[in-house]
Amino acid sequence: xxxxxxxxxxxxxxxxxxxxxxxxxxxxxxYGQRHKVELVSARRVAQSLGVTDHRIISIDxxxxxxxxxxxPIDVPKDRPxxxxxHGIPVTYVPARNTIFLSFxxxxxxxTGAFDxxxxxxxxxxxxxxxxxxxxxxxxxxxxxxxxxAGVEGQGQFRIxxxxxxxxxxxxxxxxxSLGIDYRLTLSCYDPDSEGRSCGHCDSCLIRKDGxxxxxxxxxxxxxxxxxxxxxx
Amino acid sequence: xxxxxxxxxxxxxxxxxxxxxxxxxxxxxxYGQRHKVELVSARRVAQSLGVTDHRIISIDxxxxxxxxxxxPIDVPKDRPxxxxxHGIPVTYVPARNTIFLSFxxxxxxxTGAFDxxxxxxxxxxxxxxxxxxxxxxxxxxxxxxxxxAGVEGQGQFRIxxxxxxxxxxxxxxxxxSLGIDYRLTLSCYDPDSEGRSCGHCDSCLIRKDGxxxxxxxxxxxxxxxxxxxxxx
Numbered sequence: 001x002x003x004x005x006x007x008x009x010x011x012x013x014x015x016x017x018x019x020x021x022x023x024x025x026x027x028x029x030x031y032g033q034r035h036k037v038e039l040v041s042a043r044r045v046a047q048s049l050g051v052t053d054h055r056i057i058s059i060d061x062x063x064x065x066x067x068x069x070x071x072p073i074d075v076p077k078d079r080p081x082x083x084x085x086h087g088i089p090v091t092y093v094p095a096r097n098t099i100f101l102s103f104x105x106x107x108x109x110x111t112g113a114f115d116x117x118x119x120x121x122x123x124x125x126x127x128x129x130x131x132x133x134x135x136x137x138x139x140x141x142x143x144x145x146x147x148x149a150g151v152e153g154q155g156q157f158r159i160x161x162x163x164x165x166x167x168x169x170x171x172x173x174x175x176x177s178l179g180i181d182y183r184l185t186l187s188c189y190d191p192d193s194e195g196r197s198c199g200h201c202d203s204c205l206i207r208k209d210g211x212x213x214x215x216x217x218x219x220x221x222x223x224x225x226x227x228x229x230x231x232x
Numbered sequence: 233x234x235x236x237x238x239x240x241x242x243x244x245x246x247x248x249x250x251x252x253x254x255x256x257x258x259x260x261x262x263y264g265q266r267h268k269v270e271l272v273s274a275r276r277v278a279q280s281l282g283v284t285d286h287r288i289i290s291i292d293x294x295x296x297x298x299x300x301x302x303x304p305i306d307v308p309k310d311r312p313x314x315x316x317x318h319g320i321p322v323t324y325v326p327a328r329n330t331i332f333l334s335f336x337x338x339x340x341x342x343t344g345a346f347d348x349x350x351x352x353x354x355x356x357x358x359x360x361x362x363x364x365x366x367x368x369x370x371x372x373x374x375x376x377x378x379x380x381a382g383v384e385g386q387g388q389f390r391i392x393x394x395x396x397x398x399x400x401x402x403x404x405x406x407x408x409s410l411g412i413d414y415r416l417t418l419s420c421y422d423p424d425s426e427g428r429s430c431g432h433c434d435s436c437l438i439r440k441d442g443x444x445x446x447x448x449x450x451x452x453x454x455x456x457x458x459x460x461x462x463x464x
Contacts, residue, residue: 059291061338063287066338066341066343088383094339098337099331106326106331107296109327110298110299129383130377138374139374139378142373146329147327147362151320
């Protein structure tokens with residue numbers, strides 16, 4: 001059971017899980033996110049990797065709010081790396097990965113799966129608490145106490161995080177070696193309706209820095225560049 | 233933040249939280265449950281206890297299935313107590329309390345609350361793994377690692393389970409002392425559309441046994457008794 005947002009990290013995680021020989025089911029969420037168009041990327045990614053069971057579950061995190069991704073709060077733009085590396089930004093969505101993993105756990109149990117994959121990363125990331133190893137370990141402990149399958153010993157739930165200690169460069173290189181076409185992915189928090197990226201939010205900046213540092217061509221369609229193209 | 237299904241246990245828990253002086257927000261879920269009519273009870277309970285902030289969040293646990301409450305699986309009827317006390321029945325919903333608490337955690341964080349109440353009980357219950365103290369403690373640990381508010385030390389999330397070690401009789405007596413009108417509550421897994429209880433599912437049997445053992449009048453409208461009334 002692989003959580004798939006359609007960004008670089010979850011896409012690379014899915015490719016890793018496939019490479020490891022797992023029969024993969026992908027799970028995405030229509031959660032009221034500002035960048036709902038990421039689900040188009042998730043669909044394309046799942047198709048390109050040959051994953052036929054890709055479910056999109058609707059949950060209303062706007063009912064919770066408290067984030068620039070689910071409430072009328074501006075997405076921060078053009079923050080320098082020094083600023084981005086301090087604190088937890090307003091794009092943090094309260095309890096999001098806990099909620100996502102809970103659904104993945106329920107679906108895993110109902111389908112007889114014990115391996116959950118999530119593309120969290122605690123190196124080149126936005127400081128979100130629910131991307132750290134201690135969070136993941138705590139969820140794994142919980143999963144085995146919370147479920148019939150865990151308690152009855154039908155198996156041990158494992159939360160796999162193949163990217164957690166990798167830099168963005170290492171993730172991109174890994175993905176490249178696995179044949180991922182990163183043009184299919186979307187990282188932006190504030191894209192337009194056609195899925196072009198803003199190029200200025202934290203997530204775009206981390207993505208841009210990654211491609212640059214990896215010496216890879218950035219295949220991302222950006223809003224500004226296409227506007228400039230139209231102008232010229 | 234109090235999880236409220238509209239049954240005896242969550243209603244008593246809400247009354248406890250109010251008695252303890254907490255300003256309570258109630259949270260219920262329209263999750264595709266067979267007994268969706270329980271939400272009518274939850275509304276009535278919240279109103280009767282003067283809780284003005286009662287939210288019902290829609291989540292589709294039918295997309296997960298795997299339970300007699302969310303999939304086309306028969307609800308077991310008339311199981312004797314000896315049978316009910318062994319194993320985890322098919323009314324177990326995969327990861328349900330993990331999912332419910334995750335949403336409660338997100339909403340708590342977004343609103344500045346740190347105290348979550350859940351009416352789980354590990355004495356007169358159906359053996360569900362996510363009703364046990366070890367599950368609750370694991371979720372509390374997770375909550376403080378998963379959230380910005382927990383990690384930044386704005387407070388410590390606590391999962392309160394005032395009923396966890398009480399018998400059904402003790403719960404009913406506690407509720408009676410708090411002035412709860414149990415006519416407003418619904419426990420049944422398989423009620424009719426008007427909210428009358430089947431009287432035969434595990435939840436009805438535990439409820440009936442509780443009222444009887446407590447020497448209290450059972451105020452529950454049952455389907456069979458009303459049919460008999462119609463007949464006579």
